[in-house]
Amino acid sequence: MPPVPLLKPDSFSRFQSTGVQKLSLSLLLVAIACLLLADTSINTSEPWQEISRIGLGMLTPTILSAPELFSSLATTLAFALLGVSVSALLGMLLAHLFEWRVVRVVSAFIRSIHELFWALLFLQVFGLSTLTGLLAIIIPYTGIFAKVYAETLEESDQTAYQLLPPQTGRWSSHLYARLMTALPQLIHYTQYRLECGIRSSSVLGFIGLPTLGFHLESYFKQGYYSEAAGVLYLFIAVVALMRFWAKRRFIMPLLIMSILWLPFQTVVNTDLILRFFGHDILPSPLRQYGLSSIEGWQQTLSWSITLWNEQALIGSWNTLILTQIALVGSGITALLLYPLISPLFFTRKKRVAGHLFLVILRSIPELILAFIILLITGPSMIPAIFALSWHNGAIIAHLIGRYTEIIKLRVDSPKGGNLYVYEVTPRIYKPFLAFLFYRWEVILRESAILGILGLHTLGFFIDSAFEELRFDRALFLILITALLNILVDSISRTIRHRLRLSTNPNVQSREI
């Protein structure tokens, strides 16, 4: 391999690295190519009757049963707080071992499976219980924390760590020399993850856990839009007011309250566990012929090949196409929206409105966004593209918008459009790309759950397998999804390293 040329000393402060431009351009070209391959037809219909009912519902929010709703709000928060705390601790542990390949692969594997699918798996073993809800959050979030913490630690100032005497113990050097220097970013990220945790916890209601999503989905599906709006606004209010209640000194009391609130008397039935692992997830030919029969293994091979040809291949293809388009869509959305919350562009008052808009956009579950767009455009890839792009774009916009708060401008910096195009956007472009690469995986995962649109993504087939109670097939397809995710992860890791993308912004204005 040819040696990587040394970067010129001042190249860190320049955004116009050709690598970044090439990367952006190629992502754009790939997305355009995918767009040509995708079904983007619009089937004009008469959605306005339904849309106006939705609109009316949003203007007249109703809370049908307050005690029930507040109980599910408490459950939503309890799952999120406990789930995120436990996975933050586990993730930190793994982050310190992240140079081990096996840790990286395991993290990529566990986070590649959507919370809903984890929950569906645990549902078979633990039923609709606290344990199912917690594990469905803890497992994928541990994988996410491990990766992000590890990369934050890598990017932080390594001086102290390198100056340690050689005999310093592994854990103490990690704790004192690495963790402490990166602490502010780590806390910032963990707070943001708590918001994601509340969203995930809410979405678990879609499959029957008693969180807010349970009511939101039921009301919305049945066309009770006022009631759905009531639940949605409650959820948005909780997220929007996070900076007032998710404070460090409240965390311990909140955690204790969560433990007290959740019913923990899960009946762990070993028969169910054994049945699931010893029977349900075995490929059906093996179940039929027994493990020791050659015939069974031969049949299993052809079972796998059929599944691969009929579902895995087409599922992966559609998933990748949708992901690549939605990735660029999210990027564009984020770049357009981030100024809304940036102090460099808007006054404090206007930014409140901007924040609220972004909170709303990222709090509406993709499934509901997709449904509304489906009403207007008819079934094709378009609803999925917009739903994923807006949702993820709003999240990235929030993250990079917050980063512009610490950018110091020169006195003679340009104003308005010029400031946006020539100064701020270039400065945040690298962290922006880094965030976008994180979302790559997320989008891949989420493209899985839009089955209502009839898109044959991997998630569509996994959902079908669960629906047909074929856990062997579900597991096979989940493994394929995981491999795809590990592939995407390693590509994004390589690109990140090669282009030195970091989530730390280029804060200082260039000295002359």
Added chain:
Amino acid sequence: MINFTHVFSSSRLAKTLATILMSVSIVSVSNAEPFVFTAIPDQDETQLKQRFGKVATYLEKTLKVEVKYVPVKSYTSAVTAFRNNQVQLAWFGGLSGVQARRLVPDSTAIAQGVEDQFFKSYIIANHTTQLQRQETLSDQLANMTFTFGSKGSTSGRLMPEFYLREHFKQSPDKLFKSVGFSGDHSRTIALVQSGAYQLGAVNYKVWDKGLADGKIDTSKVSIIWETPDYPDYQWTIRGDVDAKWGTGFSQQVKQALLDIKDPEILNAFPREGFVPAANSDYQPILNTAKSIGIID
């Protein structure tokens, strides 16, 4: 032959662990466990609550034991709850009943609605398709957009798919421009009425009730074809209830269901009344599910 389950369960550690865990769980459960039932969420949840709330009260009075209805979110969770003995009785659709009874060997179908012996589905269309009601499926359906109900629904998916395949000699994926799964019958009607999908398949009972309640705008959406008859919904009970609630308990439950005469309960289903059912009544459903590849 090595039996995988056996290898695991013979481990002493697993057994000890199981005993400890079970004894822990027993503490929190009161000794008088209620008789629990559920139903597939095939339509508007508020209607389901109203319908099965009445059934629970009736059964409690008749059987003299505590009876509880638990709502579930999906067809699969209804089957899973039944399989895991979290519920002992369930109002299943044809397909979910077949799936459940395959997973719980001693379980039996005990009663079905009078109408469930001759159930049917409608294919409905948005008015912009300009399709009229016909005796046979029209070739004009090809390349339109189409939505089923839930993936696990008999009347919203299994039987319509079977007849579409039989007539057009190809799978719905190939036949239609796109195929969605709305999730339930009420949603299917809403999606076709709004024109988001041009065509849909729907349970005839849900359609008729929607029509009677004035929830359907027939200038926007109408029936273009109906399937031949097939057996559908039924009450299925676990085989081990007699051991827990006393000999003859399942017979008592069956009789109680057959004896429902209260029009208020029956209208909520809506069924004229209940008649005895047997597992063998649903053999055609099993065969169909196998033929379209939903069951191995």
